Amino acid sequence: MQSGHLGRALAAELARHPRWFVLTGAGVSTESGIPAYRDELGEWRHKPPMRYQTFVGSEAAQRRYWSRSVLGYERIRRARPNAAHRALAELEQRGHVGAIVTQNVDDLHRRAGSQRVIDLHGRLSRIVCLDCRWEDSRDVLQRQLTADNPDLSSQRSTPGAPDGDAIVETRAELRLPRCSKCGGTLKPAVVFFGETVPAERVRAAYAELDKADAVLAIGSSLMVFSGYRFVYRAASRRLPIVILNAGRTRADPLATLKLEGPCGPVLEDAVRELS
Ligand code: NAD
Ligand code: ZN
Numbered sequence: 041m042q043s044g045h046l047g048r049a050l051a052a053e054l055a056r057h058p059r060w061f062v063l064t065g066a067g068v069s070t071e072s073g074i075p076a077y078r079d080e081l082g083e084w085r086h087k088p089p090m091r092y093q094t095f096v097g098s099e100a101a102q103r104r105y106w107s108r109s110v111l112g113y114e115r116i117r118r119a120r121p122n123a124a125h126r127a128l129a130e131l132e133q134r135g136h137v138g139a140i141v142t143q144n145v146d147d148l149h150r151r152a153g154s155q156r157v158i159d160l161h162g163r164l165s166r167i168v169c170l171d172c173r174w175e176d177s178r179d180v181l182q183r184q185l186t187a188d189n190p191d192l193s194s195q196r197s198t199p200g201a202p203d204g205d206a207i208v209e210t211r212a213e214l215r216l217p218r219c220s221k222c223g224g225t226l227k228p229a230v231v232f233f234g235e236t237v238p239a240e241r242v243r244a245a246y247a248e249l250d251k252a253d254a255v256l257a258i259g260s261s262l263m264v265f266s267g268y269r270f271v272y273r274a275a276s277r278r279l280p281i282v283i284l285n286a287g288r289t290r291a292d293p294l295a296t297l298k299l300e301g302p303c304g305p306v307l308e309d310a311v312r313e314l315s
Contacts, residue, residue: 056254069125072125089232125152169225257283
């Protein structure tokens with residue numbers, strides 16, 4: 041189907057139910073140049089990302105993460121919201137969206153103007169101390185890492201993974217950044233694989249789901265339980281579920297409508313159709 045047909049079908053659904061719970065994944069940001077983890081068949085496109093246990097378990101792993109993320113983060117910081125982010129912000133403005141629960145960590149929904157955003161997996165633009173829980177901006181740390189390790193940012197790298205990791209030569213000598221309050225271990229304020237989403241964040245997302253009339257899941261393979269659980273709960277409450285994705289998702293059997301296509305053009309068409 042052409043994106044025009046998909047856009048019309050989506051617009052008709054959007055008009056049918058007043059309050060939408062929108063769940064987004066990495067596919068919403070691919071048009072901004074941030075690659076997704078999985079392809080159309082739900083398979084890994086990169087090597088699996090850093091796990092929480094690996095990160096906290098060794099300073100070597102932390103050194104590896106921070107040295108690669110100097111480049112990876114820069115790429116994400118420079119990314120701009122695309123048509124999908126802009127269309128969702130517009131839909132919120134027009135009163136269709138109760139909340140966006142995003143699995144992305146790139147801040148692009150907020151930067152496009154969406155206000156009711158729950159960052160399920162945190163934000164790459166923040167860092168947290170694992171010892172005293174103090175949070176700070178990643179940009180400050182980024183400047184410090186670049187200043188302390190000038191040759192890092194001039195290294196060549198392959199296009200990074202969506203979590204800010206990039207594939208570069210590891211520098212064993214990188215000085216580990218430390219918490220400026222307590223000297224403790226710093227971590228990006230994102231939920232790594234193998235880490236659990238803070239309970240109050242999940243509760244807040246469920247509360248939004250409970251207020252919604254319908255669910256729209258966009259650009260997510262839904263292979264990760266963290267996002268899948270919302271679609272599952274919606275299905276058990278018999279809410280309408282629309283899935284917009286290029287390719288297969290784990291929740292396809294639960295969808296009341298599956299739209300298979302690129303999210304930017306389809307959302308743009310839907311917004312135009314609703315005007
Ligand atoms: P995923 O990579 O598992 O799935 C992305 C899906 O989007 C795939 O099915 C793919 O075919 C589809 N897709 C790609 N481009 C598309 C487009 N233009 N239009 C429509 N569909 C498109 O992503 P996920 O389900 O979000 O799970 C990935 C995990 O990785 C999450 O836990 C998330 O936290 C994490 N992740 C995402 C991002 C980000 O910030 N951009 C970053 C880091 C991690
Ligand atoms: Zn600290």
